[in-house]
Structures are given as C-alpha cells and as structure tokens.
Amino acid sequence: MKKQLFVLIFSFFTLLAFGQGDAAAIIEDFKPSTLNQPGQDYPMVNSQGYARFKIIAPTADSVRVSLGLGGRGGTLLTKAEDGSWMGTTEGPMDEGFHYYNVRIDGGKFNDPGAKNYYGSVRWESGIEIPAHDQDFYALKNVPHGLVSQVLFPSPSTNTSRRAFVYTPPGYAKDKNKKYPVLYLQHGWGEDETAWSNQGHANLIMDNLIAEGKIEPFIIVMTYGMTNEIKFGGLRNFDITPFQTVLVDELIPYIDQNFQTKADHANRAMGGLSMGGMETKTTTLNKPEVFSHYALLSGGTYKPEDIKDKSKVKLIFLSCGSKERPDGVKTAAADLKAAGFNAVSYVSEGTAHEFQTWRRSLYELAPLLFKK
Amino acid sequence: MKKQLFVLIFSFFTLLAFGQGDAAAIIEDFKPSTLNQPGQDYPMVNSQGYARFKIIAPTADSVRVSLGLGGRGGTLLTKAEDGSWMGTTEGPMDEGFHYYNVRIDGGKFNDPGAKNYYGSVRWESGIEIPAHDQDFYALKNVPHGLVSQVLFPSPSTNTSRRAFVYTPPGYAKDKNKKYPVLYLQHGWGEDETAWSNQGHANLIMDNLIAEGKIEPFIIVMTYGMTNEIKFGGLRNFDITPFQTVLVDELIPYIDQNFQTKADHANRAMGGLSMGGMETKTTTLNKPEVFSHYALLSGGTYKPEDIKDKSKVKLIFLSCGSKERPDGVKTAAADLKAAGFNAVSYVSEGTAHEFQTWRRSLYELAPLLFKK
Numbered sequence: 144m145k146k147q148l149f150v151l152i153f154s155f156f157t158l159l160a161f162g163q164g165d166a167a168a169i170i171e172d173f174k175p176s177t178l179n180q181p182g183q184d185y186p187m188v189n190s191q192g193y194a195r196f197k198i199i200a201p202t203a204d205s206v207r208v209s210l211g212l213g214g215r216g217g218t219l220l221t222k223a224e225d226g227s228w229m230g231t232t233e234g235p236m237d238e239g240f241h242y243y244n245v246r247i248d249g250g251k252f253n254d255p256g257a258k259n260y261y262g263s264v265r266w267e268s269g270i271e272i273p274a275h276d277q278d279f280y281a282l283k284n285v286p287h288g289l290v291s292q293v294l295f296p297s298p299s300t301n302t303s304r305r306a307f308v309y310t311p312p313g314y315a316k317d318k319n320k321k322y323p324v325l326y327l328q329h330g331w332g333e334d335e336t337a338w339s340n341q342g343h344a345n346l347i348m349d350n351l352i353a354e355g356k357i358e359p360f361i362i363v364m365t366y367g368m369t370n371e372i373k374f375g376g377l378r379n380f381d382i383t384p385f386q387t388v389l390v391d392e393l394i395p396y397i398d399q400n401f402q403t404k405a406d407h408a409n410r411a412m413g414g415l416s417m418g419g420m421e422t423k424t425t426t427l428n429k430p431e432v433f434s435h436y437a438l439l440s441g442g443t444y445k446p447e448d449i450k451d452k453s454k455v456k457l458i459f460l461s462c463g464s465k466e467r468p469d470g471v472k473t474a475a476a477d478l479k480a481a482g483f484n485a486v487s488y489v490s491e492g493t494a495h496e497f498q499t500w501r502r503s504l505y506e507l508a509p510l511l512f513k514k
Numbered sequence: 515m516k517k518q519l520f521v522l523i524f525s526f527f528t529l530l531a532f533g534q535g536d537a538a539a540i541i542e543d544f545k546p547s548t549l550n551q552p553g554q555d556y557p558m559v560n561s562q563g564y565a566r567f568k569i570i571a572p573t574a575d576s577v578r579v580s581l582g583l584g585g586r587g588g589t590l591l592t593k594a595e596d597g598s599w600m601g602t603t604e605g606p607m608d609e610g611f612h613y614y615n616v617r618i619d620g621g622k623f624n625d626p627g628a629k630n631y632y633g634s635v636r637w638e639s640g641i642e643i644p645a646h647d648q649d650f651y652a653l654k655n656v657p658h659g660l661v662s663q664v665l666f667p668s669p670s671t672n673t674s675r676r677a678f679v680y681t682p683p684g685y686a687k688d689k690n691k692k693y694p695v696l697y698l699q700h701g702w703g704e705d706e707t708a709w710s711n712q713g714h715a716n717l718i719m720d721n722l723i724a725e726g727k728i729e730p731f732i733i734v735m736t737y738g739m740t741n742e743i744k745f746g747g748l749r750n751f752d753i754t755p756f757q758t759v760l761v762d763e764l765i766p767y768i769d770q771n772f773q774t775k776a777d778h779a780n781r782a783m784g785g786l787s788m789g790g791m792e793t794k795t796t797t798l799n800k801p802e803v804f805s806h807y808a809l810l811s812g813g814t815y816k817p818e819d820i821k822d823k824s825k826v827k828l829i830f831l832s833c834g835s836k837e838r839p840d841g842v843k844t845a846a847a848d849l850k851a852a853g854f855n856a857v858s859y860v861s862e863g864t865a866h867e868f869q870t871w872r873r874s875l876y877e878l879a880p881l882l883f884k885k
Contacts, residue, residue, distance in 0.1 A: 180636055200621030202575050226620070249597070250571030252623045259630055259637060265551055266630060282674055287665035292710075294658035303653055315771060318689040339663075400686060 183256035192235030201226035210243040238274035239498025242267040263332040280343035285353035286312030295396040311359035323360040323409035323512040328367045328418025382424040413437030415500045430454045439503040443474030446481035461488040463499035554627035563606030572597035581614040609645035610869025613638040634703040651714035656724035657683030666767040682730035694731040694780035694883040699738045699789025753795040784808030786871045801825045810874040814845030817852035832859040834870035
C-alpha cells in the first residue's frame with residue numbers, strides 16, 4: 144500500500160513535470176524577439192532562453208530551424224492546425240545574438256519574421272536571447288555618437304571600399320579635439336556591418352562614455368575578406384591584400400578625413416575570430432603602426448612572437464567560457480610574465496558568438512589608450 | 515516564286531526570332547543582378563530587362579516569384595532536373611530597382627540569392643534591371659560624401675530615433691562652411707534606409723558634385739511612419755506625430771550638430787509617394803520652416819493651397835510616365851501661371867518605383883537653393 148501510494152505520488156509529479164515531455168518545464172512567458180521585423184510576433188523568446196518559431200508554409204513537407212541544441216540538426220517544426228509550422232528549441236539558448244536560417248523543403252531561407260544580419264557569407268536571420276547584462280549595449284537616453292559610412296579610394300583593389308566609422312558624441316562640436324582610433328574587424332563570413340549591427344559597438348561606446356568609464360575614441364570597421372575567402376579558404380589565407388587596404392589606404396584616409404591622433408601610441412587593432420587572426424598577423428607585420436592589440440576569440444600571442452616589446456602598450460585576449468578559456472588565460476599569463484601589459488577576459492556562459500564579443504569590447508574599451 | 519521565296523525567308527527569320535515560342539526572343543546574355551548577395555549567380559537579368567530566377571527547394575510543391583507582368587501573379591517557376599526551381603519573367607521589366615518576394619508552398623519568403631531592402635513593411639528581395647542612364651548613380655572614383663547614422667532624442671515619442679545624414683565630400687575639412695539641407699522622405703512601407711540603399715541618394719549627390727552640376731547640400735532621411743501606418747491606414751493618417759518629430763526634434767538636432775545654414779531659405783522638404791503626402795501637409799502647415807518643396811510621385815499642390823507665395827522658392831513635382839504624368843504637368847503649369855517657380859519632371863518608361871525617384875532627385879538637386 145505504502146509502495147503503491149509512492150508510485151501514485153511519483154507518477155503524479157512526473158506527470159506535472161514531464162507529462163508532456165520536456166515541454167512542461169518551459170515557462171510560457173514568450174515575447175517577440177527584439178530583432179523581429181516591424182509588427183512580427185515570431186520568433187519569440189522566453190525568460191529561460193527558449194526560442195519559439197512560427198513559419199507560414201501551408202503546403203510544405205518539412206520545416207526545420209537551424210538553431211537548437213548543438214549537433215542535433217536544429218529544431219524541427221511541426222504543422223499546426225492553422226497550416227503554420229511551429230516549434231520550440233529543445234533547451235534554452237545561450238544569452239545574446241544568434242544567426243539562424245530555415246530549411247524548407249530542402250532549401251535554405253530566412254525567417255520572414257526576423258531581421259537579417261550578415262554572417263556565413265550571407266544575410267541570415269537573427270534572434271536575440273535577452274542577457275542578464277544587456278544593459279551595457281541598450282539604446283538609452285544618452286548622447287549618441289555617429290556611425291558614418293565612408294567610401295574610401297582603394298587603388299590596390301581598384302574600387303571604392305566601404306568602412307563604418309564610429310565617432311563619439313560631441314565629436315563635431317570641438318573641431319580641435321583629436322581622438323585615438325581602434326580598427327576593429329569582424330569574423331569570417333561577416334562584413335563591415337557586423338560590429339555596429341549585431342555587435343552594438345556604437346551603443347557600447349555611447350554608454351561607456353555617458354558613464355564616464357572611458358576616454359572617447361573612434362572605431363573604424365571595414366571589410367576584412369578582401370581576397371574572397373570561401374569555405375576552407377582560411378588555410379591558404381594571405382594577409383597581404385587586406386593589410387594593404389588597411390594600412391596603406393584606409394588608415395591614411397581616416398587620418399586625413401577625421402579628427403584622429405595619427406600616431407602609433409593612439410592606434411589599436413582588434414578583431415573577432417578571423418578578425419583576430421588578421422589582427423595578430425597585421426600587428427606583428429606592422430609593429431610601427433599599432434600599439435594596442437586585441438584578439439577576441441581569435442587566437443593568442445606568444446612572447447617570442449613580438450620582436451620589440453617597447454612598441455606594445457596592451458595585449459587583450461578574450462573568448463567565451465564555452466570556447467578554450469584556459470588557452471587565453473595561459474597566454475596572457477605568459478605574456479605578463481615576459482613583461483607585457485597583457486589582459487585576458489572570459490565571457491561566462493557564452494561560446495563563439497557575438498555576446499562574447501560585445502562583452503569583450505566592453506572590457507577592452509577602458510583599457511585602451513591609457514597614458 | 516518571288517512570293518514563295520519571301521515566305522521562306524520570312525519563316526526563316528520568324529523561326530530565328532520566335533521559333534521556340536516567346537522564349538526564342540529572349541537573348542541569352544543573362545548576368546547576376548548587381549544586388550545579389552556575395553557569390554550568388556541568381557537572380558539574373560539580361561540586356562533586354564528579363565529577369566531569371568533560381569530557387570533551391572527540391573521537395574517544394576510550388577514556387578512563384580512576385581515579379582513579372584502586372585496582374586498575372588508574377589512568375590511561376592518550374593522544377594528543373596537538378597531539383598531547383600527556375601523561371602524567367604514573361605516580358606522585360608522596367609529599368610531600375612524592383613522589390614520582390616518568393617511564394618514557396620503558400621509562405622512568403624525572400625530569395626536567398628538577393629540582398630534585402632526595406633519595403634512593404636518588411637525586408638524584401640531586391641533586383642536591379644540595368645538602366646540606360648545608370649551612370650548617374652554609379653559608384654565612381656570620385657570624392658564621396660558620408661552617410662552618417664544619427665540617433666536623435668525624441669521626447670514626443672519617448673525614444674532615440676534614427677536618421678541618416680548625407681554630408682558632401684570635404685564637409686569636415688572646412689569647419690566654417692555651412693550647407694543648405696534637404697529633408698527627404700521615403701514611401702509607405704519603407705524606412706529611413708531606402709534613399710541611401712535602393713535610392714543611391716549619396717552616389718547621385720557625389721556624382722553631381724564631382725561634375726560641378728550642383729552646389730553641395732546636406733540630405734537628412736528619417737523614418738516617416740511615426741504613427742505605425744498599416745495597410746489602409748493612410749485614410750486616417752494624422753501628420754501631427756511625424757511633423758512634431760521632424761520640425762520640433764530632428765531639425766533642431768541637425769542644426770545643432772551639423773554645419774547647416776539653419777534658415778528658411780536653405781531648408782527644403784521632399785518625399786516620394788507617402789513621403790510626398792507628408793511633404794505637402796508639412797510644408798503647408800509650416801511655411802516658415804521650408805522654402806523648397808518636392809513631391810515625387812506624391813501628389814500636387816494647387817495655387818490656392820499656398821497662403822503666402824513669397825515663402826515658396828521652388829515647387830518640384832514629378833512622377834513616372836507610367837503613373838499620371840498629365841496630373842503633374844498640369845499642376846506645375848497652373849502653379850507657374852499663378853506665379854510660382856514650379857517645375858515638373860516625368861521619368862520616361864518608369865512607374866511608381868525607385869528608378870522614377872532616383873531620376874527625380876537627380877533632376878531636383880540642381881534646382882535647389884538657387885540664389
């Protein structure tokens with residue numbers, strides 16, 4: 144009898160907790176993702192970080208969203224009564240921004256409900272899982288800097304190339320004030336839109352400046368895949384074409400057209416992932432150009448990589464805790480032991496994604512251009 | 515015999531020209547649209563203005579592209595041997611930019627091959643049919659102005675709102691030089707990105723300035739659908755919320771933060787379609803703010819609409835030849851007869867689309883801010 148009662152009670156709670164599969168554990172407080180197109184309810188996210196998708200395609204045979212739990216092929220949607228396809232991720236997603244796409248009957252499309260962001264050498268759908276620390280990149284009622292599109296002449300590639308330039312609030316008011324510059328690179332498959340669109344670099348800066356946490360500086364973001372890197376092409380990557388664009392064409396253009404402190408001490412280079420690789424190679428090739436180096440999920444320096452220690456004012460190494468944080472920490476410790484001003488930062492609970500890099504910029508900015 | 519020979523020759527040429535139905539009339543010189551995503555071959559366009567689409571969706575039941583001949587439901591794609599869906603428009607398209615989407619098994623998606631442009635209250639696929647006069651908005655090796663994103667405080671809507679500001683080449687070099695300003699509005703379902711993305715307003719200005727055809731001025735582009743206009747909502751349109759944002763919030767912000775000639779004589783307002791309606795209402799409500807008015811496929815003024823003739827320096831009315839050119843011409847003639855400096859412009863061979871408006875800006879710019 145006792146045992147029967149136990150089984151009954153156990154079954155009852157099991158029914159409550161798991162009665163409808165994992166679904167019963169999901170809190171039904173879903174809201175539209177902040178990156179949805181105007182007026183679109185789906186995709187939605189809940190307070191636990193689950194994402195729920197709804198795709199209208201009444202006569203489709205199969206609809207699958209690329210997001211979900213790693214290695215399981217994403218989230219398979221099922222046909223609802225109204226002819227739409229719906230599904231919820233199997234578990235909570237990491238905080239922050241995620242790229243995704245939708246497989247419909249064997250083709251790869253974007254979710255019509257979501258805005259698009261350039262990643263994977265295509266414009267992909269984006270979704271935002273609200274982060275506990277999202278305040279640092281929120282749009283607030285503070286003075287805002289500009290993000291300006293420049294088209295700069297590039298004789299080496301025989302075209303006008305695009306860059307975006309963040310200038311801090313009040314930049315144009317004092318024509319005599321000059322600013323240091325951070326050249327900040329995107330990752331593989333992304334482009335010069337990444338850091339201000341999904342990265343919120345401008346809002347991170349605006350907020351840091353409003354709180355008096357940093358001395359304002361300029362950020363320049365340009366396209367780093369100059370030589371048309373395709374899948375697998377990184378193995379044969381040659382930095383020369385991009386380095387020429389950056390060092391011989393873009394930097395002189397910026398120094399001529401913006402209020403910059405145009406010297407080694409006031410010039411930094413940083414990048415995420417492939418942009419970190421580009422940063423490492425370029426800073427080592429051109430130690431006279433940059434004094435501050437930042438690799439965001441983009442490798443490490445060894446002390447012996449650097450010929451002239453006096454030319455390096457800061458080395459910043461970061462990654463997500465779901466990447467290889469020990470590598471970053473060890474490398475920074477080795478650099479410190481060798482006498483470099485090296486700092487490591489690990490973003491808790493994030494992987495090789497933009498939340499890691501938003502946080503990395505937030506940590507990096509106060510360290511740059513210290514007297 | 516003579517007649518037989520004639521028939522033979524005629525048949526021969528007919529065979530050449532129409533031998534495989536209409537299809538044989540299509541010249542097979544298709545090239546990727548200039549608006550394709552990097553590395554994407556499709557959609558393609560040929561020298562006659564036909565567009566050809568290819569969508570990968572092997573197990574779909576039906577794929578239809580919204581573009582094609584008017585009123586016939588666009589272009590139905592057919593399944594090719596490799597599992598892709600292909601189709602060519604039934605006839606040549608008008609020159610210039612077109613929005614489109616793809617219906618797959620009853621759902622509305624974008625073409626993964628094309629870049630997206632905001633129209634119809636969603637990011638839509640875009641395709642470019644090369645125009646005989648495309649040189650005036652081509653990216654050339656000339657000095658380029660900036661397109662800067664500003665986030666300006668808007669107490670009336672309790673947020674920071676976005677605008678894009680075109681500043682001419684060399685703007686920052688002479689801090690004492692001040693410029694007139696054109697406030698330029700997009701159409702219904704579009705947003706503040708339209709004029710610089712699909713409109714190429716910046717390139718049109720860069721080229722006009724490089725050729726010495728205009729005195730440089732600033733263009734400010736912001737979101738005009740302040741009160742969330744939905745389908746059909748234009749009937750109940752109230753200009754007040756947008757007029758407040760524009761006149762009481764954006765203009766003071768621009769005059770404080772940019773090198774503007776901040777007076778009536780040096781301030782113009784123009785807009786396309788719904789933006790023309792907004793321009794007409796706002797200029798009539800606020801004759802002390804703007805001196806130059808431009809309606810691009812956006813209605814007309816009557817002489818009796820305007821209370822104080824001395825406050826109006828220019829009225830520019832335009833549309834495509836496939837719209838209602840007589841209305842625009844007659845209205846301009848009436849205004850001229852009543853003593854206004856009124857100019858009409860009709861874009862040959864274009865409809866209610868961006869090629870009409872690109873050309874209209876090109877025609878308008880030299881007329882603005884004449885001494």
